[in-house]
Amino acid sequence: MRRLQRIFQDRIFLRLIDQGERLVAKLLAVMLFLVLLVAALKFTFEVVVQLFDPNRRWVGEGLIAVLGDLLNLLIAIEVLQNITSYLRRHVVQIELVLLTAITAVARKVIVLPPNAENKPMLVVGLGVAVLCLAGAFWLVRRVHEAEVSEPDGLARTEPARSFQEAGH
DSSP states (O other), rough: OHHHHHHHHHHHHOOOOOOOHHHHHHHHHHHHHHHHHHHHHHHHOOOOHHHHHHTTSOOOSSHHHHHHHHHHHHHHHHHHHHHHHHHHHHOOOOOHHHHEEEEEEHHHHTTTGGGGGGGGGHHHHHHHHHHHHHHHHHEEEEHHHHHOOOTTOOOOOOOOOOOTTOOO
């Protein structure tokens, strides 16, 4: 019973949670890296095979499909960077998350089907998403620049602390 009470003390509990988070993040990073590696190899193989296909059209829908696959790989790389950034600094870098989301929306816009003009709500929704993400990115950048210019800014790279430990 004492051991259980000891585990639930703030400092020990937070350390256990921190170690668990790091383990899960490492597991996700390894899995995502493997998926990314296989997807990149498959993408490369498909592009090389299609290069030698005389019936393949590289203009129009063929090019859009290749760009969509390439952007999917780039988005996966950005997600992997998010995970490794978390492992290095122990914080989620919101700028990187927003840039990943902007890339994902840009990919969606690029690969829109030819009849997308018949779906005005989809186009409006994507436009609103782009504006919101760009606005959020701008706000986060401004706040980050203000924090960097302040000498007494709070350090966001430390492990989580208990409420009492933080001086509240």
